[in-house]
Amino acid sequence: MTTFQELGLNEALLKAVADLGFEKPSEIQDKAIPVLLSDDTDIVALAQTGTGKTAAFGFPLIQKTDFNNRQTQGLILSPTRELCMQIANELKLYAKHIPEFKSVAIYGGASISDQAAQVRRGAHVIVATPGRMQDMINRKMVDISNIRYCILDEADEMLNMGFYEDITNILSFTPENKNTWLFSATMPQEVSTIAKRFMKNPVEITIGSKNTSAKNIEHEFYVIQGRDRYIALKRLADVNPDIFSLVFCRTKRDTQQVAEKLIEDGYSAAALHGDLSQSQRDTVMKSFRGKQIQMLVATDVAARGIDVDDITHVINYQLPDEIETYTHRSGRTGRAGKSGVSMVIIAKSEVRKIKSIERIIKQTFKQKDIPTGIEICEVQLLHLANKIKQTHINHEIDRYLPTLQDLFVDDSKDELIKKFFSVEFTRFFDYYKKSKDINTQVATFKDFGDSESRSGGSVRYFINLGDRDGFDWMQLKDFLRESLELGRDDVYKVDVKDSFSFFNVDASHADKVTTFFENFAFKGRRVHIELSQNESKGRFSGGGRGESRGKGFSEGRRSKDFKKPSFGNNFDPAKKKDFGKKEKWSKKKY
Numbered sequence: 001m002t003t004f005q006e007l008g009l010n011e012a013l014l015k016a017v018a019d020l021g022f023e024k025p026s027e028i029q030d031k032a033i034p035v036l037l038s039d040d041t042d043i044v045a046l047a048q049t050g051t052g053k054t055a056a057f058g059f060p061l062i063q064k065t066d067f068n069n070r071q072t073q074g075l076i077l078s079p080t081r082e083l084c085m086q087i088a089n090e091l092k093l094y095a096k097h098i099p100e101f102k103s104v105a106i107y108g109g110a111s112i113s114d115q116a117a118q119v120r121r122g123a124h125v126i127v128a129t130p131g132r133m134q135d136m137i138n139r140k141m142v143d144i145s146n147i148r149y150c151i152l153d154e155a156d157e158m159l160n161m162g163f164y165e166d167i168t169n170i171l172s173f174t175p176e177n178k179n180t181w182l183f184s185a186t187m188p189q190e191v192s193t194i195a196k197r198f199m200k201n202p203v204e205i206t207i208g209s210k211n212t213s214a215k216n217i218e219h220e221f222y223v224i225q226g227r228d229r230y231i232a233l234k235r236l237a238d239v240n241p242d243i244f245s246l247v248f249c250r251t252k253r254d255t256q257q258v259a260e261k262l263i264e265d266g267y268s269a270a271a272l273h274g275d276l277s278q279s280q281r282d283t284v285m286k287s288f289r290g291k292q293i294q295m296l297v298a299t300d301v302a303a304r305g306i307d308v309d310d311i312t313h314v315i316n317y318q319l320p321d322e323i324e325t326y327t328h329r330s331g332r333t334g335r336a337g338k339s340g341v342s343m344v345i346i347a348k349s350e351v352r353k354i355k356s357i358e359r360i361i362k363q364t365f366k367q368k369d370i371p372t373g374i375e376i377c378e379v380q381l382l383h384l385a386n387k388i389k390q391t392h393i394n395h396e397i398d399r400y401l402p403t404l405q406d407l408f409v410d411d412s413k414d415e416l417i418k419k420f421f422s423v424e425f426t427r428f429f430d431y432y433k434k435s436k437d438i439n440t441q442v443a444t445f446k447d448f449g450d451s452e453s454r455s456g457g458s459v460r461y462f463i464n465l466g467d468r469d470g471f472d473w474m475q476l477k478d479f480l481r482e483s484l485e486l487g488r489d490d491v492y493k494v495d496v497k498d499s500f501s502f503f504n505v506d507a508s509h510a511d512k513v514t515t516f517f518e519n520f521a522f523k524g525r526r527v528h529i530e531l532s533q534n535e536s537k538g539r540f541s542g543g544g545r546g547e548s549r550g551k552g553f554s555e556g557r558r559s560k561d562f563k564k565p566s567f568g569n570n571f572d573p574a575k576k577k578d579f580g581k582k583e584k585w586s587k588k589k590y
C-alpha cells in the first residue's frame, strides 16, 4: 500500500494530510500525484467527483508553486460557484502549513471588484468559473499570461453547461508552454476535442473504466403509474429511515412542488433550483450539509457542484432529458469510498431508457418493487427497536424511575414493549394500513419489447376527459396534438365516450404523454391517463373509432381514479398545474 510520503509530498503537505486525517492516498491520488510532481506533463484523468481528485491536483499544484514569484501560476476552471468555493477551501486546508501560499476564488454572483482586489493582493492560484473568468479577462482584472498549470476540473460538466467557447477563449490567453491537467467524470466527444486541441501527449489516468459510474453505487428502478410517482417517493423515503438524499426533478416547477409536498407531509425537505436567490441557496445548502434537511429536491443545473459526502440515496423522481446526465446525478452518492444507491422511479413507457443508461454506465440496474405499507411499518418498527437497543441511557431519568415503575406495575414486559412501540408504530400503521400496491408489472425488458411489437409500435391510452368535458373526437385530437406538441397525424384512433376517451400515439411519443399529464388538471379536475389494457391493433390496421371494451373496465377505472385519496395532505398538484394551462384552454371553450 502506497503512503502519502511515498508519493513524494513535502513535509508541509504531509502535515496537512495528517491534520485532514487522510490515512492513505485514494486511487486517483496514487496514480496522479507522482506523475504530476515528477514530470512537467499534460494529463487527462477520468475520475468521478468524490474520488479525491481535488487533492490529486491540489497537492502537486501547491508543491510546484514558486513562492518567490508573486505572479499567478495556476488556474483552475470549474463549472460552478459552489465547486469553486469548495476547491478554494480545500486548497487552503492543504496549504495550512504554507502561509505564503495565496489562492483566490472568482465566480459570479459576488462583487467583481472585491475579487479583482484580492487578485491584485496576490494569487498564486486562481480558482474560477469560466463565465466570471472571461469577464475579468475582458476587463483586464487578471493576468494569466504566465501561468504554468491550467486545471480543467469537471470538464464534462463545464462543456455540458455550454462553456466551450469561454474555455477555449480563456485558454487563448494562457502561454503555450503551460501544462494542462484535465479532470472529467466522463469522456464525451467535446472533452476529447478539448484534449486533442489544447494538450500535448497527455498522460491518461483512468479510475474505473471510461464513462463508468462508481462501482460502489447500486442502481435500482421502480416501475409505477406516472400519477403514483409522489407516493412512490414517500414510500422509498419511509422504507429508508436514515435516508439523506438528493431527489432530482426535471423542472424547477416540479422541484418546488415535490419539495413543498414533502414539507407538508412532515419530511425535512427543501428545494434547490435556479429561481432561488444566492442567499436562499446558501441557506439551503448549509442546512443540507448540516443534515437538518434529509431530502433535497433539486434540478440538474442547481445540483451541479453539490459536493456533500454521505448522501445515501440519489432518487431520480424523473429521469433527466439527456440520459448522460444520469451519471452525474448518481455520482452524488457513493462518495469518498462510501456506498450509495441511485433509484429511478419510472412509468412503464420509460423502461427502455434503463437499457440505454445501463450501456452508458456499464452497470446493470436491479428492478425492485416499491414497498407495501406493511413492509414500511415493519422496517420502521425494527429501526426504532435497534435505535432503542443502542441508546445510551440518560441517568437523569433515574430519579423518575420509582414513579414510572409505579405507573407500569401491572404491565407485563410484553405489554410494556407493545405499548411503547405502539406510540410510533400506530402512526405509520394507521397511515399505511389501507395503502395499495402501486407497482406496475413490467416482467422483463423482453416482455416490454414484445408488447410493443404486438401493438405495432403504437400505444393506446385511456384518458378521463370526454364528451361531458366538451370534447368531440376532433377537438380532443387537436387538444392532444397541441399539448403534446405533436404533428398532424401523431395522435390517432381518438375515441370519445361520455366521461372518458381513448387515443393512440406511436410508442416513441409515449414519454411525452406521461410527462405532460403528470399532475395535469383540466377545469380544476385532475386528468389521469393510463395505458389502455385493451390492445391496439396498430396504426394502420383499421378498427375505426369504435372501441369494444368490457363494461367492467371503464366503470372500475373511473371510480378508482376519481376517488383516489389525497394521502392526508392539502396540497393539490392538480390545482397548481391547472393554473397556467386552464387559461390556454379556456379560450378554446372546451
Ligand code: AMP
Pocket: 021, 022, 023, 024, 025, 026, 029, 048, 049, 050, 051, 052, 053, 054, 055, 307, 309, 335, 336
Ligand atoms: P473530491 O473528489 O476531491 O471532491 O473529494 C471527496 C472527499 O474525499 C473530500 O471530502 C475530501 O476531503 C476527501 N478525501 C480526499 N482524499 C482523501 C483521502 N486520501 N482519504 C480520505 N478522504 C479523502
